[in-house]
Amino acid sequence: MSRPADPTAKIALLRAAEEVFADKGVDGAKVEDIARAAGISKGAFYLHFESKEALLRQVVESFLGRMSAQFTLDEKTPESAEALLSLWLSRDIESFEFLWQSRAILGILESCAGDYRYLVDAFRGECRNTAVRWIALLKENGLVRKDVDAELTALLMNGAYNELVTRLLTERSHPEFRGWLLTTRELFVRGIGTQKLITALEKDAEARPSRVNGTNGKRHEGAHR
Amino acid sequence: MSRPADPTAKIALLRAAEEVFADKGVDGAKVEDIARAAGISKGAFYLHFESKEALLRQVVESFLGRMSAQFTLDEKTPESAEALLSLWLSRDIESFEFLWQSRAILGILESCAGDYRYLVDAFRGECRNTAVRWIALLKENGLVRKDVDAELTALLMNGAYNELVTRLLTERSHPEFRGWLLTTRELFVRGIGTQKLITALEKDAEARPSRVNGTNGKRHEGAHR
Amino acid sequence: MSRPADPTAKIALLRAAEEVFADKGVDGAKVEDIARAAGISKGAFYLHFESKEALLRQVVESFLGRMSAQFTLDEKTPESAEALLSLWLSRDIESFEFLWQSRAILGILESCAGDYRYLVDAFRGECRNTAVRWIALLKENGLVRKDVDAELTALLMNGAYNELVTRLLTERSHPEFRGWLLTTRELFVRGIGTQKLITALEKDAEARPSRVNGTNGKRHEGAHR
Amino acid sequence: MSRPADPTAKIALLRAAEEVFADKGVDGAKVEDIARAAGISKGAFYLHFESKEALLRQVVESFLGRMSAQFTLDEKTPESAEALLSLWLSRDIESFEFLWQSRAILGILESCAGDYRYLVDAFRGECRNTAVRWIALLKENGLVRKDVDAELTALLMNGAYNELVTRLLTERSHPEFRGWLLTTRELFVRGIGTQKLITALEKDAEARPSRVNGTNGKRHEGAHR
């Protein structure tokens, strides 16, 4: 009977918050900015969130939730080298697509990681654990060298991928990250894989007639065959 | 507008700023906190810096300057595999020592990287360029595979090292990062090195009867083949 | 601007206002609280009252009206001492019963007396005038000493009774105020009454074998003379 | 070496607060109003008080402290009727002088008594206890009738005096309250005193050829016998 609550308002606020936080930083973002960006008044903001702090928390928590779901799925490790290579690439591409969609909020996380360090750290921990578990399994499957330090390698892989994400965030338009991911996979396969896995990788590479590559999105003429 | 009487005050402020920014975050740090930590009054602060913003800028700029000096020295690339391996490790250790000493300010950078992105990006660019140049030279020297994408690999290496730095920043006391750096070197040597370099690496490893390893600082008994 | 459909709503709001104002204080009471307590919506509130302020005014005015009706009835002064004593006590008891029922709103008045001082003062004036007129008549009837200052005595009596009311407001359950009122009557009879009235009082007291007394509602064993 | 702190500022704020709270009510008083009334800026306010709430607390507490000191001194009860009468009057006059000086803050107390009820109640309790103790002692000395209920009478006296205070607060200029206090003393002496005390009172009255009287501060010509 009353004016129906704008059902999009809360969503709009969450969206707007991601944008405004990303633009101006968490401290620089005024509640009014966010409310206006969501098309409502400052007062209406408080119909949906207890406080600016609560909004930020929800933005961060829900995003980290989505991230967790994306990155810590615990599938079975493939036993064949080919299956591993294939899964590796497809999971990476899927993840980077997700990250590209989430690029605004990723910038926010950087700036307020301090306050939600526990959450961020928890997420990083999950990621590393997932990676560690995979590497351990791959060692048992004979796809990764026995002498590889799983813990440390997981760390380094996370770091390398993380840098790719940072790179992703600087792009204005959807970059061709498939090439990035192929190169990255190759680096780590050679870095920690057994000969068996490396051989499979080389076969896989031959099968690709040409590929997009390079950090600038420009094609490298050279023989990346 | 004469020269400030106390020439040490400005230095003291810069030092204090690093500490206080690190402790409380850039927004959380009050001008008075910094001035007090530098042993001067809030008023005197403005004899040395135009504004809090100006101080932050100088802190960031000068630190990035020191970083540049540390990381982008352009020495000649060694031509022999053994020399490369040796230089690689020693430069890494030296750099991590420097980073450990700078851990306070590194935390600051994380939190305000947004505002000085141009500076940070410039620094990252320098780092990457340095790395790219090295990789290119090593390719010419036959120590790195010809098909390696220098740009992208530089990025990934930076990322991996960066993660080690993040790890470094979480430590309370000086960690045993020598093991970290050996593992990292091995990963990348295998990842992009030619057979020649990999062989040299394996020889080098044999020469080390035991080494500190693992992300927990605990010693791994086994030699890593 | 037609007549509101629900004529009970305004009454309900007035009732609810007394309660909520009493509970939370005038500033602490939100319009929504009152509307909800009255079983209507915040919006509907404004169909019945121009503003919160207008509601408060009406609450205060109408209560003071009821108070006036209760306290300033202008009956004839009884001419005999016995009749006076009897009427005095019965009127007091009746009034305190009324005040006990009105205890919630009395608390409100205390807190906003400032804003409606004119109303409250008008009421106090009425009370004092009533008292003054009575005392004057009783002087003529020879029941109160001729040298009594009617104005000032009325003030003091009001004050004394007022304190009893304050006491009343602190009680959780209906107190035995009959004893309070007997003691108070005695105090003032002795304080301003002629010997004739005092004698009648003492006779009256003798007729009461025992009485409830004391501020704690506990019975005092001794007969008071 | 710096600008010396305005030593009057805190005092000025306390004074100003009493005034502004009295004028506009506790909720209506803005921090800026108070600061401006004290001749300083809103910001400077917070150099002296944690919050508006803290200021109010201090105003109330310190005033109740002064009140306690004024009203609950525990002197010895005089044993002679004349000494009692004399002390009674002089203490009353002294107290009313104090209250007249404190008239602004007394208005504040009314309006925020709710929040500091514990303090106000404590004070009222002290007052009543003092009165109760006096009445009990005077009973032992044979100056107050044995059948007087000390508790309840103390309550009534407090109420009567309280009304005088209320009256005091309505005055624009220093009223002649000596007459009020003489009348009040007479009322209670007659109301609870023994014949001995009443006789002394009448002697004392005869000794005063004329006295200021009346609630309007106008002189009453006749002796009030």
Place this chain on the structure above:
DNA sequence: CATGAATGAGGGTTCATTCAT
């Protein structure tokens, strides 16, 4: 020059009032 008291713009939050349904 140095000090820290003083300033006041600015932001988060509340809630009386309005208005679309």
Place this chain on the structure above:
DNA sequence: TATGAATGAACCCTCATTCAT
């Protein structure tokens, strides 16, 4: 008419910056 979502003025408090000493 009745509803409650939406509005925005107002207020408390913070803190970068200024200024009297």
